[in-house]
Amino acid sequence: MATLDIDKVRTSFPALKSGYIYGDNAGGSQAVQGVIDRITDYLSNTNVQLGADYSIGVQSNQRVAEGAASAAALFNAGSVDEVGFGPSSTMLFENLARALENDIQAGDEFIITEEHEANNGPWKRLAARRGAVLKYWRPTPTSSENPYSVGYKIDELLPLVTSKTRIAAISACSNILGSIVPVKEVVKALRNRAKELGARKVEVSVDCVAYAPHRRIDVRGWDIDFCVFALYKIYGAHNAAFYIRSSTLQSSLTSIAHHFLKVDSKPYKVQPGGPGYELVYGATGVLPYLQSLTPANDLEASFNAIALHEQTLVKSLLTFLTDAKQVERGVRVVGQSKVELSRVPTISFVVVGQNAIKSKDIVGIFDNKGGIGIRYGHFYAYTLIDNLSPKLDVDDGVVRISFVHYNTVGEVERVIDILKEILA
Ligand SMILES: Cc1ncc(COP(=O)(O)O)c(C=O)c1O
Known part of the structure; x- marks a missing residue:
């Protein structure tokens, strides 16, 4: 190796x-040189509004599009139409919960972990708005010698699943505990149990902010619907990226963008306003840096x-x-x-x-x-x-x-x- x-x-x-x-x-x-260079370059040479047809505008469009391709690779998403950007992970989760609102029914159940409030608060507020029920997958001690040695156990998650489970919001890695949750295994067990019990629709949201600097994200392999990471934790600048599974984007979300924008199958559905172009282009510096760490690229x-x-x-x-x-x-x-x-x-x-x-x-x-x-x-x-x-x-x-x-x-x-x- x-x-x-x-x-x-x-x-x-x-x-x-x-x-x-x-x-x-x-x-x-800290930010890697390639990110710093790209932000400076963008602001120095292509700092115009997106969507224009004049030459510098075309270059700018191209650079921002590269950001999406880069984020798709970091998520291991199937398409650039499944990813987007915003100012922070906290804002992205809140936007997501708002866009989901019309597809949540009274009595639906949300299973959430007690981690960083960014992937908790939006679900708590959504539950309150729609009459959904919150259930908590809590970390419990892993050693009898230390009461603070807490970690998540799949055995303690499964009894929370019912035919009403609608959302599961977990963290791939805790920003306090430092432990990695085996997302693939957890999601498989959760989906199997929900299916056995006849759940209508289960969507899984994974906070990868504390995970992304350390391990590879694999939204497809994990079989999840929503995922978020922050660029400033993975050697970039202060912005964040989201993934939404294409079928979920189309069937579960209502656009929170301007009413006249035709965004039905596009991530702009949950991206009201511009994403900070220089930061999106800056984000393209992360992937080549990470790839360059080993000879296999x-x-x-x-x-x-x-x-x-x-x-x-x-x-x-x-x-x-x-x-x-x-x-x-x-x-x-x-x-x-x-x-x-x-x-x-x-x-x-x-x-x-x-x-x-x-x-x-x-x-x-x-x-x-x-x-x-x-x-x-x-x-x-x-x-x-x-x-x-x-x-x-x-x-x-x-x-x-x-x-x-x-x-x-x-x-x-x-x-x-x-x-x-x-x-x-
Ligand atoms: C695990 C985790 N989730 C979410 C966030 C929030 O990220 P942001 O600052 O992009 O909103 C943080 C920030 O520390 C975090 O550690």
């Missing part, structure tokens, strides 16, 4: 030249190499945090603490017990040292943190250290050295 050349990887990110340790990548990653091989490198980062930090000495000190990983391929290097923890330390204070010590960026809080997965038991102060939340493939083992060791001082 191909491995990453980390020195080469790092030269693609201007921000990394300073040596600053970026440890808040689940919040947002293949996305699958690149993500395998990313996963392999990330495992070394996960291993160093988790081994330290779960060491008997740290556990005795009160350190509790929030999420699964095993070093497995089903885990990404987004690692959250709290320090509890007699000598508890607030997450805010731990991060404050890092901030005072300088040269390194990590964060604390609930990271908008408010309900997930709020429901942990024993209860945590939801605003103080967890300390989250989140790496991606451009981070080095040396950087993780620097983090561990600071943690050693704090926990001594």
Whole structure:
């Protein structure tokens, strides 16, 4: 299996030249040079309104169309007519829920996970507007030794499915727990159960925002209807992309675009207004960067190499945090603490017990040292943190250290050295 050349990887990110340790990548990653160049180029040379027939307009149309092709490849979608862009994942999920409104009946059931509010809130509000019923697939402890070792279990999902299940909204990876949900397996089990019970129509929405930097998305292989990721978490700029299965786009959604636009089978149906052209063109810089990571120039091989490198980062930090000495000190990983391929290097923890330390204070010590960026809080997965038991102060939340493939083992060791001082 191909491995990453980390020195080469790092030269693609201007921000990394300073040596600053970026440890808040689940919040947002650094932008790759190809994205920065494209945005500058777009604004410098083709910054005109889309849809025109004059020469620069044609070039601009072409560039924005490349954005859709690029996003389709990242989703592994079947067609560019299944993808679109918007300012943020949060906005895209809300638009989607609004466009679905006419196809939701009173009594329909939505199964949602308690993750980032972006893929929760729109479904909660839609349920309230239409009289649908909410059911929660909650993460539960995976180890008797640590009550915060929570993860999702398919066995706990299936009893929630009934003949009325209409929507399932899950996250492919938690932005707190760092664990990957086996989407293909989950969706297959869910659809089989719904079919056995005679459900009318089940559509599955997957939040891939915390997943996309680490693993390959496969909307077709997963058999899902909606998917969203944010470019700023996968080495791009601040915009987001969505996928909607073609048949679902046509049969379940009502356009929320201007009434005179003929958009019935097009993603513009859920894309009111322009998507930020320079950012869409900028997004075309992500795919070639990812493909270039391995000699095969293949996305699958690149993500395998990313996963392999990330495992070394996960291993160093988790081994330290779960060491008997740290556990005795009160350190509790929030999420699964095993070093497995089903885990990404987004690692959250709290320090509890007699000598508890607030997450805010731990991060404050890092901030005072300088040269390194990590964060604390609930990271908008408010309900997930709020429901942990024993209860945590939801605003103080967890300390989250989140790496991606451009981070080095040396950087993780620097983090561990600071943690050693704090926990001594
Ligand atoms: C898992 C997850 N979903 C959704 C979002 C929201 O993304 P956006 O900022 O694009 O709305 C985030 C942002 O942190 C996230 O981590």
